[in-house]
Amino acid sequence: MNADALIARLAPFPDTLDALLAKLPDADWRWRPAEGGWSLIEVVSHLVDEEAEDFRARVRLVLEDPSQPWPPLDPDAIVVSRRYQERDPKESLRRFRDERTASLAWLRGLVAPDWTRTKAHPRVGSLAAGELLASWVAHDARHLQQIAKRLHGLAARDGAPYSVAYAG
Numbered sequence: 001m002n003a004d005a006l007i008a009r010l011a012p013f014p015d016t017l018d019a020l021l022a023k024l025p026d027a028d029w030r031w032r033p034a035e036g037g038w039s040l041i042e043v044v045s046h047l048v049d050e051e052a053e054d055f056r057a058r059v060r061l062v063l064e065d066p067s068q069p070w071p072p073l074d075p076d077a078i079v080v081s082r083r084y085q086e087r088d089p090k091e092s093l094r095r096f097r098d099e100r101t102a103s104l105a106w107l108r109g110l111v112a113p114d115w116t117r118t119k120a121h122p123r124v125g126s127l128a129a130g131e132l133l134a135s136w137v138a139h140d141a142r143h144l145q146q147i148a149k150r151l152h153g154l155a156a157r158d159g160a161p162y163s164v165a166y167a168g
Contacts, residue, residue, distance in 0.1 A: 001115055001130045001134065003113070003130070006136075007104065007133075010104060011104055013140045014093070014096055014097040017044065017047075017093060017096065017147075020151070021040060022090070022093060024089070028040065028154055029089040031153075031157070033150070033153045037146075037150075038079065039085060040150050041085060041089050041092060042079050043143055044089070044093060045087050046075060046084065047140075048095045052099050057070075057071065058070055059133060059136070062128070063129050066117055066118060066119040107133075115130035116130065152164070152167070
């Protein structure tokens with residue numbers, strides 16, 4: 001595993017989010033497609049909470065003491081209970097940047113981490129710290145796909161009654 005490359009991939013994501021989303025009108029942030037799914041503000045708010053409460057916390061626990069229990073997370077329930085849809089988009093982008101900055105500082109400060117350390121996970125079996133790090137990077141990419149899908153949906157919404165099929 002190339003941990004340095006993975007950590008380097010985490011670094012530009014706040015800038016990517018800013019470039020794609022910072023200048024959107026509020027209504028676009030809160031729009032949900034008719035077929036369901038999260039709005040852009042819900043996606044970014046999820047990223048904020050996952051940064052601190054999932055990936056950074058869980059990688060730390062596996063590296064420091066895999067016997068410690070992980071805090072429970074239910075992303076779909078949290079979207080509702082924490083009222084993501086009501087959050088301020090600019091504040092959410094700022095909070096994500098702050099959390100990612102803290103994550104990068106922590107990751108870059110690790111001295112000879114044992115990425116092979118594992119924790120038993122009830123759903124996926126043994127999970128190594130390195131798998132969590134790689135999944136962290138993949139999580140960004142997964143939500144970038146989701147964001148792109150929302151932006152595509154906004155183009156279709158705003159272009160109606162014309163089709164966006166020509167886009168591919």
